Amino acid sequence: MKKVEVVAAIIYYKNEIFCVQRPKNKLSYISEKFEFPGGKIEKGESKEEALRRELIEELNFYPIKIDNLFETVIHEYPDFELTMHSFKCYSETKNIRLNEHISSEWLTVKNLEKLDWAEADIPIVNRLIENE
């Protein structure tokens, strides 16, 4: 099966986390789902380099700090196997603009569950809730 390796940012401003909604996609299981911003690691990039590049591409966003790896999730979607490395990052503003996503929300951890997350994100959401 095709393998995809991505990095994703759990962006905090105070006690809220930035959640973004993907556009419509032919793959129903990711279409219009919420996710953490990020994307595929390119050849020769470290995970942190990929994360910084994706955050600039998707959001024009420069984190003030990126923590060490939070959690790696391996998830089998019907068409590919996803390995996703997540990192907590910090913002000095709530004003982040969307270049690719169709909507966004700032939510406290206890409210994360109200969104329709991509399946691969659920272990990350659950771990954030457990750690509260």
Ligand SMILES: Nc1nc2c([nH]c(=O)n2[C@@H]2O[C@H](COP(=O)(O)OP(=O)(O)OP(=O)(O)O)[C@@H](O)[C@H]2O)c(=O)[nH]1
């Ligand atoms: N960035 C990100 N991708 C996720 C998350 N959850 C999840 O299932 N994915 C999946 O991981 C893949 C990442 O692809 P992407 O579209 O964000 O990456 P990219 O911008 O580098 O891709 P592209 O240049 O091919 O469009 C997608 O299939 C996406 O659905 C998540 O929380 N963040």
